[in-house]
Amino acid sequence: MHPHMQRxxxxxxxxxxxxxxxxxxxxxxxxxxxxxxxxxxxGAFIFLxxxxxxxxxxxxxxxxxxxxxxxxxxxxxxVRILKDLDQSIExxxxxxxxxxxxxxxTLNYLRENLLARGPASLKICTLLDxxxxxxxxxxxxxxxxxxxxxxxxxxxxxxxxxxxxxxxxLVLKREIYAGEKACGGR
Ligand code: PRP
Ligand code: 7HP
Numbered sequence: 001m002h003p004h005m006q007r008x009x010x011x012x013x014x015x016x017x018x019x020x021x022x023x024x025x026x027x028x029x030x031x032x033x034x035x036x037x038x039x040x041x042x043g044a045f046i047f048l049x050x051x052x053x054x055x056x057x058x059x060x061x062x063x064x065x066x067x068x069x070x071x072x073x074x075x076x077x078x079v080r081i082l083k084d085l086d087q088s089i090e091x092x093x094x095x096x097x098x099x100x101x102x103x104x105x106t107l108n109y110l111r112e113n114l115l116a117r118g119p120a121s122l123k124i125c126t127l128l129d130x131x132x133x134x135x136x137x138x139x140x141x142x143x144x145x146x147x148x149x150x151x152x153x154x155x156x157x158x159x160x161x162x163x164x165x166x167x168x169x170l171v172l173k174r175e176i177y178a179g180e181k182a183c184g185g186r
Pocket of ligand 1: 040043100101102104105106107157158
């Protein structure tokens with residue numbers, strides 16, 4: 001294992017099985033419709049790629065990129081859109097796809113922002129949910145795994161831009177991010 005990693009949180013097989021189960025649930029719920037899946041860049045890119053290939057319904061795709069002002073492992077609360085959707089979502093069935101809900105601030109902002117654009121419906125899908133860190137409640141419709149309060153990388157998730165390419169979900173050693181000022185309260 002990479003020396004910066006403490007342990008494997010979820011293996012490739014565990015991820016694959018859960019993503020398939022989520023895809024079955026989503027396919028059943030949206031049967032007869034063609035929802036627009038909105039991936040939140042960058043973290044959700046691998047999850048979204050695996051999810052769409054397991055769906056049995058047609059979907060369209062778009063992407064949004066947001067930045068939170070804060071340290072590398074802590075969200076400050078303010079969110080800014082770096083790359084907006086390419087299209088209007090008015091009247092569309094939208095499924096927002098995230099890699100992780102931590103404080104909930106990013107999703108809360110995105111939910112309100114997208115709802116203001118008049119979609120026919122808006123649901124939220126996340127691979128990981130870290131409820132112990134929540135600062136604002138967000139209703140998640142599809143959740144892959146509830147996880148403990150540890151910093152997770154791999155399968156798209158990063159620390160300071162690194163480690164996204166790992167095939168498993170890994171717990172980052174605390175000493176790697178412990179020096180970061182914003183993490184003092186962890
Ligand atoms: C991460 C993650 C979520 C957000 C969750 O994004 O992808 O979007 O933080 O945190 P929150 O619930 O506390 O708001 P990040 O800002 O690291 O960007 P990235 O997806 O490009 O890695
Ligand atoms: C953001 C984030 N990014 C990667 N791993 C985690 O555990 C995270 N929490 N919030």
